Amino acid sequence: MKITCVGAGPAGLYFAISAKLRDAGHDITVIERDPPGATYGWGVVYWDNLLDPLYANDAESAQQIRSASTLWQEQQIVLGGSDVGFLGGYGFSVNRSTLLDVLAERATDLGVNIRYEHGVDDLSELADSDLIIGSDGANSKVRSLHEAEFGTRVETGNNPYIWLGTDMVFDRFTFAFEQTSAGWIWFHAYPSSAGISTCIVECTEQTWKALGFDSRDNEDTVRLLEKIFAAPLDGHSLISQSRGQPARWQRFTQVLNRTWLHDNVMLLGDAAHTTHFTIGSGTRLAIMDAVILAQKLHDHEHLDTALRDFDQQGRAALRPLQAAGRTSMAWFERADRYLDRNAADVAYAMAARHGYQPPWQYRVHQASQVSAVRKGLRWYDNGQRWYLACRRGEALGSRADKATTR
Structure with missing residues (x-):
């Protein structure tokens, strides 16, 4: 089968890997408009519920991703730089650029042809493909060419946010809330790579405008944020430049589609669906899309049957996750209603934001x-983590398996 994936993000690359592993005879090309290594953002977070299917599907790339990842333990909520509350659990983070490098190298090794710096403006140039995968992100060009057929609906969140880095190394997933004369502003931070953490700053529209972020340039924005978050950052710097591009304020875009399938075009990952970044599921869902679609193609004799099966099953499974994402986004859009409490109670309100406790x-x-x-x-989490790692055949004892907590 001749397959063309438009977009070399996690969804497109991991689908190419998964399909090749199941049938090396597939002729698969991944087309990417940007040059190699040109990606936005800093790190992405994930949990054991991603590592399990990664190892089951392709242990080769899974081990590389795990080795490049950082373990963090616990979550802390910091109010005003000093009042601290805690939530349990652990997770992992990996630089997005590193993740894409690993997947691109693995796909190439399996015989996938990756063409960078090649945009697709008209699907007619891919007419010789049996299957076209739209894996080109939330602002998908492939989807935009047939929005009516996909039944696309795009909703925009209210809170402005900006994706930054910092040379402050966090060993916990940290939410830091600071009150200004214009209202509350906060960041979500977690380790990304050696010496660098991801730091996503968010606030309400009213606070954003009152602090002048709608008119400040990038440098002035970063300097003011460093001043506001001086205590939780312990005087460390914020970093705006990522792959040569300054960060910019944006609002979350929720993508919904009535169907992910039109003719022989299938949407995957953020092109098909998005979930709010506060639930940390976007990368996992993109990769799971890729694995499941590849398996459907392998299981079904006829292409159209495989695509319809994936479309129906995938959209049904995605509904509760998108609902959880909307609920989480709404909580943060109204976070100032909870921030008159102590940090421990704010932490509990955050943990309970999805429903009854x-x-x-x-x-x-x-x-x-x-x-x-x-x-x-x-200690309990460490035992569970090591048990799951052993069960899936993960190599233990590397730097990536160690973390410190105070």
Whole structure:
């Protein structure tokens, strides 16, 4: 089968890998408008629920991704630079550019042809393809060519946010809220690579305008944010430049489609659906799309049957995740309603933002604010993490398996 993927993000590259692993006879080309290594953002977060399918599908690339990743343990919520609350759990983060490098190299090794710096403005130039994959992100050109057929609906969030880096190394996933004369502003931060962390700054539209971010240039914006977050950043710098481009304020774009399939064109990843960054599922969903579609093509004799099956199953599974993303986005758009509490109670409100919590859960949360209890929970998490790693055949003992927490 001749397959063309438009977009060399996680969805397109991992689909190419997965399809080649199942049938090396597929003729697969991935087309990317940007040059190699030109990607936005800093790091992406993920959990064991991504590592499990990665290792099951392709242990070769999975081990490379895991080795390049950083482990973080616990989440902390910091109010005003000093009041700290805690949430449990652990996760991983990897630089987006590193992730794409690993996937591109693996796809090339398997015989996938990747063509960089080649835009697609008209699908007629791909007419000889049996299957066209639109994996070109939330602002998909492929999708825009047939929006009516896909039934595309795009909704925009209210809060402005900007994706930055910092030379402050966080060992926990950190939410830091600071009150200004114009209102609350906060960041979500987590380690990305050696010596660098990702730092996503967010606030309401009203606060954003009152602080003058709608008219400040990039340098002035970064300097003011460093001043506002001087305490949680411990005097460290914010970094705007990523791959030569300064960061810019944006608003979350939620993409919904009535169908992901039109003729022989299938949408994958953010081109088909987006979920708010506060639930950290975008990369995992893109990769799971890729694996499931590749398996459907392998299982079904007829292409149209495989595509319809994937479209129906994928959209049904995605609905609750997009609902969770909308709920999380709405909580942060109204976060100032909760920020008159202490940090531990803000942490609980954040953890409970997706729905009902039994009364006893708050008592458990209060206990988890005690250092000795958190230490025990970390030991439990470490045991669970090592058990899951052994079960999936992950190589242990590398730098990526170690993390420190205070």
